[in-house]
Amino acid sequence: MDTFTAPSPSFLGPHHLVHRPASPEAFLLKATAPVRQNFAFSAELPEEHPLFGDSVSPYHDLLFPVESLRQTMLFAARRYFRVPESWHPVVASGGAAITRLDAWRRGGLRAGLALELGVTPLDIVNGVPRGLECEAAVSIDGERCGTASARLVFLAQGVYHNHRVLGRRQSEESVAAGDGDPASPGVPLPEQVGHRDGRNVLVGLPEHTGGDGEEGLAFPIDARAAAGLRLEAPDAPDEVPPMLFLEVSRQVGLLAAAELRGFIPSHAVLSRWQASFRGFAEPGLPLHCTVREGVRRTDGRVSRDAAGRPVVDLRLSFLQGSRVVARVSASVLQDC
Structure with a gap:
């Protein structure tokens, strides 16, 4: 068992990571065979963060365990799977779900987060993976209460550059x-997206859309605000950070649930999130999000858990112009 404290980006703060190697060689050589490896991550859920500490919701946020998982995967890729520093990490997909809501309630005391992670290498060439897949069980104060997952791919700098150039041209x-x-009629109040501070509002009020007999909403996104929320990824400072998509999903999810179903944002929680990324969103270009309700019941009533x-x-x-950069399925739960 290899125990260490990984380099600590300001987002995570103090945390601890344990590698549970599949072979004695991995323990001795600090590198692994290209097979599934298990890790355990632990940290305190943040209370003073400018984004999380600003919540009007009584729940901890999905964003912290998802970003913890992403950064653990990056650390494991470099240290244990020998992925070269020159290869650029790209999030291909990610997801998270709350399986026991009571454990996510804030209790006024510091809560401990734990992740049990299984990291599997993909597309192995000469013993080095071109991608990693991770699944994790999430526990808060010892109670298992959620899941998180992600898939990373690693691109050579030339390939990465060509993807960026092509995507930007298309956008x-x-x-x-x-x-x-979309032309926004204004900006929502912070409490409408679960915050107190207006600087944490990343979206405008929605524009109603329609097409093929299906009503929807379209939200402009202020991607430049990501830097102020410390969502930027240090490994890719010139990209729209992956965590922006999760935070925006939460904000538009609360607004859409209130608009479409009358939910109260302060008692609503993003309980499921599954994203697939189709390209890079480019800083400096307009970014917006369209939202449609999933399959509705034939009697018109809201579904229940x-x-x-x-x-x-x-x-x-999520679109830049007409180019789709990400698609997300999500659930918003009303705790009442």
Whole structure:
């Protein structure tokens, strides 16, 4: 068992990581065979963070365990799987779910987060993986209460650069053709997206859309605000950070659930999130999110979870112009 404290980005703060190697050689050589490896991560859930400490919600946020998982995967890739520093990490997909809501309630005391992670190498060439897949069980104060997952791919710098150039050109052409941000009628109050401080509001009020007989909402996104929220990824400072998509999903999810189903944002929680990324969102270009409700009941009533609480399922698309950069399925639960 290899125990250490990984380099601590300001986002995570103090934390601890334990490697549970699959072979004695991995313990001795500080490197592993390209097979699944297990890790244990622990930290205190943050209370003073400018984003998390600003919540009007009585729940801990999914964002912290998901970012903890991503950074653990990056550390494992470099230290244990010998992925070269020159290869650029890209989040291909990610997800998280709350399986026991009571454990996510803030109790006024510091809460401990633990992740049990299994990291599997993918597309192995000469013993080095071109990708990693991770699944994790999430526990708070010793109670298992959620899941998280992600898939990373590692691109050579030339391949990464070509993807960025092509995507930016497509977005610029689309925006120039008139496929820009929706015209927002204003900015929501912070409490409408679960915050107290207006600087944490990343979206505008929605514009109602329609098409194929299906009503939807379109939200402009202020991607520049990510730096102020410390969501930027130190490994890719010139990219729109992956965690922006999760935080925006939460904000538009609360707004959409209130608009479509009358949920109260201060008692609503993003309980499930599953994203697939189709390209890079480029800083400096308009970014917006469209939201449609998932499959609705034939009687028009809201769906409910096993405990009888109302749940609305949503489908989100993130676009620059008409170019889709990410698709998300999400659920918002009303605790009542």
